[in-house]
Amino acid sequence: MTSSFLAVPDTTMKACPDTLTTNLEEKPVPEKRDADYQVSEDDAYVSISTLANSAPPGWIMHVHPRGFIYWSNPRCKAIVDADLRIPAFLEKANQFCAHCAELDLDEDMEAHVVGGMEASFCLFVNHRQCVAGYELTNVKTRHVKDMTTNGLLRARRLYWNFIAYHPSHKPNSPHGFEEAIDALRSYYHEYLVYGGKCIAPFSKAECEELLNVLHRAKDEANSGQPATAALLGWLLKDVYSFRSADRYGQVTREEQKTYRQLLSRPPSFTPKQSPATRLFLLFLVNIPFFGIPQTYLAYVKNASEFRGHLQGLKQNWETYTLQLVKEYSDFILIVSACLATVGLLTINDIGETCRVAAILSAFAALGSVTVGVFFVWRHQRNAHMPASFTYLHNARYSALGLSGHALLLSLPPVLLVWSLIAFTVAALAYALQDISQASTWIIFGLFVMMLLAVMAGVYTFSTIWQWQSNEGWWAGLFHWRRNKGRAESSSV
Secondary structure, X not given: OHHHHHOOOHHHHHOOHHHHHHHXXXXXXXXXXXXXXXXXXXXXXXXXXXXXXXXXOOXXXXXXXXXXXXXXXXXXXXXXXXXXXXXXXXXXXXXXXXXXXXXOOOOOEEEEEEOHHHHOEEEEEXXXXXXXXXXXXXXXXXXXXXXXXXXXXXXXXXXXXXXXXXXXXXXXXXXXXXXXXXXXXXXXXHHHHHHHHOOXXXXXXXXXXXXXXXXXXXXXXXXHOHHXXXXXXXXXXXXXXXXXXXXXXXXXXXXXXXXXXHHHOOOOOOOOOOHHHHHHHHHHHHOOOOOOHHHXXXXXXXXXOOOOOHHHHHHHHHHHHHHHHXXXXXXXXXXXXXXXXXXXXXXXXXXXXXXXXXXXXXXXXXXHHHHHXXXXXXHHHOOOHHHHHHHHHHHHOOOOHHHHHHHHHOHHHHHXXXXXHHHHHHHHHHHOOOXXXXXXXXXXXXXXXXXXXXXXXXXXXXXXXXXXXXOOHXXXXXXXXXXXXXXXXXXX
């Protein structure tokens, strides 16, 4: 490009210098004004809502950020969700418009047809006060102050639910940002103060993320876009739903404390069991299962605890699943070592008692490994929320309830304990086989000493996380003597 430009003869440039000068002088460059940059109606940016055939005459089609459409009539102040491209629905919508014209709606009010054109339920929306209701008189601006606290909370919830599904035809209310940010900050501060006892509708991580999104949307120029309005509607709808359930603005601090304590201890929906069933479960849990199912029963109850938001339930379920998988994996490693008891069966001169105990130990170890591996596999593959609802429902409404489910969950450690007991019996029987009486007493005495040490360790660390009295367990044996002495001293 540069070489061709330089190849032009000089005479071409010199032949018309006066002509170039004259043309430049005769045609000065005009100055552009602001009016020159105005876009005509034909050149405006075209959206789906501004297409020529998008809506019938008098109606405007609006697109929700999710993609579905609805219609509004600015002259009649009407909002319709039905498809007005269908003539029958259009006719009923026009009749609804004629009815709205007779209602004398305030300037910032609209009427919305709820439930389709066949149902014809009318929701009246007041954008100035951010309230909505099915009675026109109650939601007019001059009557909003006459509402009860619970009525105002319900009206605000209906309004923001309406905005969540109809965000494209009205600009965002400035009160929406203020209320949403203040509510999220309140929930976040409550998490900082009360931790896991907080029952806010959003988790701590959700509060942080939503606050960042709202601050950016409020500061930027897109605060009036439909996506932001839909987010505000969804958020404040949940906020006001929670406030209605929490008796927001209706009780004192002590009354709220008592009310929330009742909510933290919800009634059990487990089917009632007969006394015989409860006695049978009590026997199984404490005798052949060594009380181990009580730990797994606490795991299941904690995993099914719901504190007002799904994020907390999800976190409880993930903790429950990971805890089970880790414990079962540890049991599998221990049981693998117990399978060495099979080596006793290769000895030719072992007694009948030793042989039977060794076989039972091997069977219990194999059962523990099999059940543990299967439990790990199933819990790892179903660690998500939809599976947790089915899991907890079936566990709660099974034949034996949560206690029966805890029995099944405790099978790997229980079978491991029985494998160790059977192996101990086999080893003791083999040690006492064909030895002198003195050696028998020595071995038996050492076994009793080790058994007592093991039982003391197991008992201590089974109860050390429970509050204990300063007196020993034996002090209860003399409880009646202390009471008698106190009675005699008080009479004197």
